[in-house]
Amino acid sequence: MSRPISRPVIGVSTYVEPARFTVWDLPVALLPYMYVEQVTRAGGQPVLIPPAGDPAALVTRLDGLILAGGGDIDPDRYGASPHPHTDYIRKFRDTAEFALMTAALEARTPFLGVCRGLQVLNIALGGTLHQHLPDVVGHTGHSPAPGRFGPLPVRPAAGSKLAKILGGAPITVPHYHHQAVDRLGTGLTVTATSEDGTIEAVELDSHPFAVAVQWHPEAADDGALFEALVANALAAHAAEFADATIHPEGH
Template identity: 55%
Template sequence: MTSAPSSSAPLIGLTTYLEQAQTGVWDVQAAFLPKVYFEAVYRAGGIPVLLPPQPVDGGVVDAVLEPLDGLIITGGKDVDPARYGQQPHPTTDTPRLDRDAWEDALLVGAIDRELPFLGICRGLQVLNVTRGGSLIQHLPDVVGSTRYNAGGGVFTVNEVAIDGGTKLAELVPDATASVKSYHHQAIDEVGDGLVVTARSDDGVIQAVELAEHPFGVAVQWHPEEDAAEDARLFAGLVDAARVHRAAKEL
């Protein structure tokens, strides 16, 4: 059994969905996040705090980020292709402009204040676009298969090769790792300051990190779905958040 984090544990903000949701007699717009995300933070010793999409004006982002010790940009729908100068592919999701703007602003703020962050699936893609990069909108057109997205809520397992000498390699020291995938998009042109740290055997970028940042790691797979193996990523973020918190208190 995992013990509860103490009151001095680092606060980790996690972005959420904002979608139509039904519960009981109610069918309304609601912010939500699958339990596996915040449970992974809890098990790593952090205190999860959910961050629903909202307007970014009037110092809201600074007010949200100030008490946080770490940030997770979670998975979800495709980033609006207009953000990287493209027209939408027929398979690209209808954009959620509110979430795109919110997560972009959170990442910019986190980078400015050297706040540790972890990007997961969509989170990696948001980071790349925030840094001026672009995305492959439909991977089957490039790799010729649906190996990264079987559909129907079924995660596929893929092998990724991790580059040595990187932050990711410190967290996952194996040369290769089996990861759980559910994505039909991936990084194309790499954004400014990002270093590729893992690829799959077909060349698809599976992880990046932000150079010169204390902890700016993003992965294309879903570590929250593999509590035993990928818990190291959440532990790494929580450890970096502790260091960040201690530095703020000096």
């Protein structure tokens, strides 16, 4: 039976990349610690999910899910040939995260997509990507230099969950992406754009809380998106616990 919880368990997907630490230099499942700090500060218990084994099977044990940023998705998944600037493709991560995403949507698990996470959601629902945004918008402001975030304003759409979380006025947020939504996936609504027209956030209309942003909220001072995810995870868990209490199995 479900039990009340103080900290909802929030799964966060990870990278697998070469890394150097102390005396070691070897492949590592890793995640920028900013995600951990944001989830913890928001009241959640972060659990890292590497792209190995069967991560989709974990969804029923999670109260919420974050698909984190990372390298580009194999364009074959949306019927395109690779652009010369499409890079850091990890097909094993694609396989794991698309399965994880599908399971989370089916379970109606509260979900936050970050950068690549938005793109996984969009492609999973039949959408496509612009593979190199400077070709479309004519500037590099969304990814100004390797390892450096670009501050650009986005405008949340009135009436959206995002606007309720962040407010309806334009807000400057940290960007680091050279790809973005082209054709929108089925059931998604655009809930923020940048001044150059780039789609910067989407929500899945049929889901209680499936919000995805193209920027990097983990690098922002404001933790409102993580707080909203944790609040929705707590609410969903409380509802499940109440239902289990009223209708215990076998009675």
